[in-house]
Amino acid sequence: MRWVRAKRILLRPFENLSSLERFVQIVRLGSTMLIVIVGIVITAGPRTLPTKLYMSKLNTYTADISNGIFEALESSIESSGSTGINNGVGLTTSEILILTSYISSQLTDIPEFVIATLYQQCRGTSDYEEVIFPNGYMETIRNSTISVSCSSPSFSFIFDYRDLLEVLGLNIVLEYAYGTAAASEDYQRYISKRRNLKVDILRLLYFVIGLEFLNLNLMIWYYSIKGRFINIMTETVLLHLMSFLALVGFICGLICIISLTWINLSLQDKVKNELQAFGFSYHLGSAWFVCVWLLVGLLAVSCLICTGLEWCIAEVDDEPETGNEQILGSYKSGFFTNPIVDEDEREIDEEEVPDEDIPDEEFELHSLISATVNEPEDYDSDINLQKPIVPSSTMHF
Numbered sequence: 001m002r003w004v005r006a007k008r009i010l011l012r013p014f015e016n017l018s019s020l021e022r023f024v025q026i027v028r029l030g031s032t033m034l035i036v037i038v039g040i041v042i043t044a045g046p047r048t049l050p051t052k053l054y055m056s057k058l059n060t061y062t063a064d065i066s067n068g069i070f071e072a073l074e075s076s077i078e079s080s081g082s083t084g085i086n087n088g089v090g091l092t093t094s095e096i097l098i099l100t101s102y103i104s105s106q107l108t109d110i111p112e113f114v115i116a117t118l119y120q121q122c123r124g125t126s127d128y129e130e131v132i133f134p135n136g137y138m139e140t141i142r143n144s145t146i147s148v149s150c151s152s153p154s155f156s157f158i159f160d161y162r163d164l165l166e167v168l169g170l171n172i173v174l175e176y177a178y179g180t181a182a183a184s185e186d187y188q189r190y191i192s193k194r195r196n197l198k199v200d201i202l203r204l205l206y207f208v209i210g211l212e213f214l215n216l217n218l219m220i221w222y223y224s225i226k227g228r229f230i231n232i233m234t235e236t237v238l239l240h241l242m243s244f245l246a247l248v249g250f251i252c253g254l255i256c257i258i259s260l261t262w263i264n265l266s267l268q269d270k271v272k273n274e275l276q277a278f279g280f281s282y283h284l285g286s287a288w289f290v291c292v293w294l295l296v297g298l299l300a301v302s303c304l305i306c307t308g309l310e311w312c313i314a315e316v317d318d319e320p321e322t323g324n325e326q327i328l329g330s331y332k333s334g335f336f337t338n339p340i341v342d343e344d345e346r347e348i349d350e351e352e353v354p355d356e357d358i359p360d361e362e363f364e365l366h367s368l369i370s371a372t373v374n375e376p377e378d379y380d381s382d383i384n385l386q387k388p389i390v391p392s393s394t395m396h397f
Contacts, residue, residue: 013223024305025223028242031302032216035249038295039209042288043202046117050150051124054115054285055264056159058271060168061279062107068279069172110168112146115285116159118202122150155202158195158263161271161282162187173278194263201263205256208249212302215245239310246306250299257296261289 017025045053111123124146151157162184165173222238229235264284271282 013220013226016227017223024309025219027301027305028219029216031298031305032212032219032246035212035295035298035302036209036216038291038298039205039212042291042295043118043205043209045291046119046288047153050115050117050120050122051148053288053291054117054122055260055288056116056267056282056284058114058116058159058161058164059112059281059283060110060114061112062110064279064281065107065110065170066279068277072277107170110170114164116157119153119155119157120151121157121159121164122148124148156195156199158191158198159267160191161267161275173275194266197259198263201256201259204252208253208256208299211245211249211252215242215249215302215306218242218245243307243310246303250303250307253299254296257292260292 014022014025041053046055111125113124115122115124125148126146162174165171218238219242222235222242225238226235268282268284271280275282
């Protein structure tokens, strides 16, 4: 008995709906539910799957960095002009060997890549194994296994690539790329602004997810009481509240996604301009950004089907009977698009139908009803109701 009652309660939001109303309901509930799911993937996914759902990735391959640093040093020394040692012909062989040995020693312990998620950074390093050949020669070979170590999650995390270079021991890159203290101060102000912005945007993103979850519950409530009460005030309030929340969610979500994308694109541009010459490469995480822009699309659909359908096109009660008019004619101008009726037209519509247009039968019945209604107040209504009515020869039923 309890199961039957619970089933009836669960199925109540899906009852007493026309085909068009059911389609609108499916789109509303489906888009809002997907918004909540994708929002959870965007915010909680980077904690559980940092190597899959990351915002950006900095490649730090040893060979590329060695070549990049060596070329940068060589170019810097050659551009400094002729010296008594090299006589203007560039680096000597001994200088090249010394620089090569120094660069190789600095790059022994750096990871192969560094990924930046929404809350932390992770470093990936390939594992190595020793292989002994039949002739007794042993060689260390890199295998396909990658070890990933992540920092502790932080709500205010922002990818600070200069601090990363210092931690990795690549001070030589910092010295050649950012020689002045003024450049370092400007960079710190840049990182501080981006960190504060990211914290605010992340809070707004959590707000959007909570707002859409609330809107989902309001939709279930609305369809549970739709058409079941004579007083439709509660239905009307819920409908306008759902429309308002969908519009606010779309605007706030769009601000979040655009801001997060802009932060990552600006970091990508800075890394490209400052570190590409040293062998570093930086790109955005495709999986995470696909989820991010999927969220924008779902928010747009939810806003269109909730806010647009209610405030621009309102549902009417009387539906046409046939054809496309049954689908298109079931909606009219909505809350903000109601046409202004001219007073002259209103007066014409309210005029009574001339008596000559009324058939004889309807005219006689109308006369009898009017005579009964328009009797003086002191007239005995009981006698009037008992008074027999003799139909004429023109009346038929």
